[in-house]
Every structure is written in C-alpha cells, then in structure tokens.
Amino acid sequence: MLKTLSNLISEYLAKNNTALTKNDLLKIQYSLQVILGDLSKFLILFLIFLSLNELSIFLFSFIILISIRFFFGGIHCKTFSSCLICSVIYFLSILFFSNLPIKLHTNFYLLFLIFSIITTLIFAPCNNGKRPIKNKRLLKILSLISLTFWSILFFRLSNTKICNCIFLSIFLQILQVIILNIKGGISNAKICKSFFNSIN
Structure with missing residues (x-):
C-alpha cells in the first residue's frame, strides 16, 4: 500500500514537472516510501503506548x-x-x-x-x-x-x-x-x- 501511494504521488509530480528525470522519480519514490513508512510506524507505536498509558x-x-x-x-x-x-x-x-x-x-x-x-x-x-x-x-x-x-x-x-x-x-x-x-x-x-x- 505504501509503495502504491508513493508511486501515485511520484506519478503526479512527473505529470506536473517535466524536468524530473527517471532517476529523480526513483529517488522520490524511495524517499516517499521511507517517510510514509516511518510515519505509519510512529502512529501505530504512538497508539499502542497511548493505550498502555x-x-x-x-x-x-x-x-x-x-x-x-x-x-x-x-x-x-x-x-x-x-x-x-x-x-x-x-x-x-x-x-x-x-x-x-x-x-x-x-x-x-x-x-x-x-x-x-x-x-x-x-x-x-x-x-x-x-x-x-x-x-x-x-x-x-x-x-x-x-x-x-x-x-x-x-x-x-x-x-x-x-x-x-x-x-x-x-x-x-x-x-x-x-x-x-x-x-x-x-x-x-x-x-x-x-x-x-x-x-x-
């Protein structure tokens, strides 16, 4: 799901910015996967420890x-x-x-x-x-x-x-x-x- 979402965002950026190369898009996709993954993990951990007080x-x-x-x-x-x-x-x-x-x-x-x-x-x-x-x-x-x-x-x-x-x-x-x-x-x-x- 994270990969799909990062691909959709990078494809949107590619359509609106023709200056981006294929290599740039791959870097953006990887960065988005890392950021979204870290945010998701943090949110899940936050909720777990919130429930544990x-x-x-x-x-x-x-x-x-x-x-x-x-x-x-x-x-x-x-x-x-x-x-x-x-x-x-x-x-x-x-x-x-x-x-x-x-x-x-x-x-x-x-x-x-x-x-x-x-x-x-x-x-x-x-x-x-x-x-x-x-x-x-x-x-x-x-x-x-x-x-x-x-x-x-x-x-x-x-x-x-x-x-x-x-x-x-x-x-x-x-x-x-x-x-x-x-x-x-x-x-x-x-x-x-x-x-x-x-x-x-």
Whole structure:
C-alpha cells in the first residue's frame, strides 16, 4: 500500500514537472516510501503506548533512538511488517526494563560507558547499503557526542525509570553496532576465502 501511494504521488509530480528525470522519480519514490513508512510506524507505536498509558516513556525512548541511531546506523529490516514488529518489540522491551525497580552499581555503568566509547571509536558508524557513509569521521565524532550527552544525563538523573530507559537504549544500539560489524567481518572473510580458492 505504501509503495502504491508513493508511486501515485511520484506519478503526479512527473505529470506536473517535466524536468524530473527517471532517476529523480526513483529517488522520490524511495524517499516517499521511507517517510510514509516511518510515519505509519510512529502512529501505530504512538497508539499502542497511548493505550498502555506509557506515552511519555515511548516519546523519550524515541528521542534517544533518533539521536543515537542517526549517527551510529543500525540493523534494518527488509519489509515494513518485519520492521514494525521489531520496532514494537524494541520499544516494549525498553518499557518493560524501564519499569523494573533496579539500578546496578555505578562501577558497572562506568565500565559499560568505557566499553561503549571504545566500541563507538572502533566500529561506528555502521555500513548500510541503503545509506552510504559519506563522512565516516564526522559521523563517528557525532556518535561520540550523542553517547556522551546521554551518558552525562544518565549519571546526573536519580529517576530509576528514566535511567533504565537511557541505559537499555544505549545498550541495544551498541549491540546492533557489534552484530553488524561481526556480520560484516564474516562476509569479508567469505569473500577473501572465495578469492584465494579461485587463485588456487
């Protein structure tokens, strides 16, 4: 449905603007699919958390996600339905963890922060075929700034629910970075193996 709607809009634009090339229309179609898909997912998630009376924690975790993921990159699903399911699981997991009345020792969080910074320095941003990385150094710096901001906020706040929300949001992002780089390493190893096999 999203694809059909984006095609209709791009066809309308093509009829009213003859200067648009075929390549321009393909870019417009893709952009419209992304925008409409994201808006649809946000609306569904908004309604789910509204019904759970947990809208504030959803909006807060959504802001954290956007501010971190935009620079770090992350795992992308191939279809809208799979992306929606993963998004629902993601935000519900954060909600569940945030509501747990637990807060670990400060040293644990400090070690996790150091680990997160090292992971960011080595691996961020993640390669993504849908969004080519044009300035890796800039994105790495912005990733560190974003991570630092949320970490400072975490240590300054005393609200357990908010702190748990920040912690798990960062943890899930760092986990994605590690998974994508392990996956990339396996893919590169397979390419190298195939190359050497072809030589032999």
